[in-house]
Amino acid sequence: MGPDTKKGVIQRKRSSGRAQIRDVARVAGVSAITISRYLNEPGKVAEETRKKITAAIDEIGYIPNLVAKGLSSNRTNVVAAIIPTITNSIFADHISGLSDVLEDNGYRLLISESGYSLERETELIETMLAHRPAGLVVTGQLRTERGARLLRSANIPIVESWEIGAEPIDMAVGFSNFDACFQMVSGLIGVGYRKIGLVSAPVAANDRTTRRRQGYYAAMEAADLEVHPGWVRDAKFAFREGARAMGELAEQHPELEAIFFASDVLSIGGVMECGRRGIRFPEDIGICGFDDLELTSMTNPPLTTVRVPRYDIGRSAATMILARLAGENQAERVTDLGFKILWRGSTPRPRCS
């Protein structure tokens, strides 16, 4: 009996069929660990050995197995992100920022959509953690009790993005949605508007929207202005929904002097509807938006809006995670990227701006 037929010896067939380190090692005439070193810290391998290894890798077309590396080293080069929906272009920019920084640093992005559901997000947190990502980016600071617990015990860098009002679970990056809306509405009041409507995305499971709406109410109240309940509208994220809200407000509340769309997808929809109805802005009604999407600068006249650092929120989130992984002890757990109100032609301008 040969050595391989010993009773009780289990033979597991080599499953992958792919070249692996030991194959490279054999061809290069060195040991496996040397290949590993070459791959991870080429500087620690002799010039001559390096050449042999390069040739061997090329010859057999070796592609490292990051799964095995992840298990062995107990860390992966994957960062996970959970966002409400990729279809909303503000999150597309956010992801783009994440992706750019991560790819520049050799990390990949594992992505999933919660569809604005907190329960779905909780499930996703769990399945994402199962992948043992190096870090995790979530949207907003509102989650289920279980979701928060999972994040707290995850033991990896966690970044909550797009809202910084609450105490972060670990780190947070974004801006104050409350302040942004408070300032925008106060500004509208400052240029003379009194009866101001609000169109925003639904507040359910969305603390960014909730805070925006609160900012609106607070600014109105601070100026002693009444808000008629009919002035505040929900509209889901779609141009058409902004158009619908615009139409309804125009018909049902002709007393409105200005409408604040707390998202530019909605404001652009509103502008389109104005075009169809022959409503002129700012002559007939003031219009302003939120996000500073590219199109807002191209309407006629261009739209007053709030510029928010969509792309930089992604970049910063990634940067904060990488810094933590590099062992840096961040002084700042919360990064406020701010916002900027852009006064353009769709409203009068305040005196000093």
Added chain:
Amino acid sequence: MGPDTKKGVIQRKRSSGRAQIRDVARVAGVSAITISRYLNEPGKVAEETRKKITAAIDEIGYIPNLVAKGLSSNRTNVVAAIIPTITNSIFADHISGLSDVLEDNGYRLLISESGYSLERETELIETMLAHRPAGLVVTGQLRTERGARLLRSANIPIVESWEIGAEPIDMAVGFSNFDACFQMVSGLIGVGYRKIGLVSAPVAANDRTTRRRQGYYAAMEAADLEVHPGWVRDAKFAFREGARAMGELAEQHPELEAIFFASDVLSIGGVMECGRRGIRFPEDIGICGFDDLELTSMTNPPLTTVRVPRYDIGRSAATMILARLAGENQAERVTDLGFKILWRGSTPRPRCS
């Protein structure tokens, strides 16, 4: 000397700190493999054992390690996608389709952006393959020799998306960009236009754009119409670029009777520019687009455009990969999802449509 202090014995500290199967096994009073079975094929575990395991998992907050699972089982629940840019909303829809199907089936999406660079794409193919994904989705059918070779030898389901004209490396899903543009331009000729301009994204490293442009030229030639070189313009993917092209064509080529924007980001930009310049469509010039973005139905009048199955390309790509993984032998390696020309108010309508 105790057994753990034997000379030469290497002690590797348990690195993860996370609960693992063996912990669950101990608490539940069964073996590790039984936990594994419970996780993967609960039906094969006795009811009573199942209850004990559920309780144990809950008690210690066990989260499976998919990295270890991936190494051991030699397959992951990750599908990789390489797209030009997430920022272009047609790809956001594409990703959304991928993500929806994958998540419904317990798979995750690993994503990366090539930035319309074939060299970058080649690198990404390699790093993505290192993650041992269950499948890979790429954009278009144009790649470097090395990129194609990597895909061919990857030994996993590969889907090329958004163009189906060439022989696929493995599978392809999308539509014929050539046919779509040929038909659109032929239609424009059919309703009476003779001098038709084309604004499209750059053709470099982009076979979809290349094929669209070829469709335009072919349709013009088929109708014996000359194309003045100045009528064909490059514009990068941005509303502003569409506006710029529109302005330039209006000034430099007032003879044009219609302009075909081979992307709706560009056509919407063009429409905005028309608004600023007081150019009316279809009275002064015919305008049509490509993609059927939501906004094209909201301009005044709405835009004639080509509807393409953005979201379904993603869904189908994911479905094709999953089917292959399930062992189904697809009869069809190429899925033609087609397109539909939508005649709307920005051009005259053909008689039977």
Added chain:
DNA sequence: TTGTAAGCGTTATCAG
């Protein structure tokens, strides 16, 4: 600068 042996947390294989 290079090598040896053990181990990462799970599942495949075989045995009961």
Added chain:
DNA sequence: CTGATAACGCTTACAA
């Protein structure tokens, strides 16, 4: 239905 053992492909720890 359940379990013992080896193995997945790589890196850590230690040694030379």
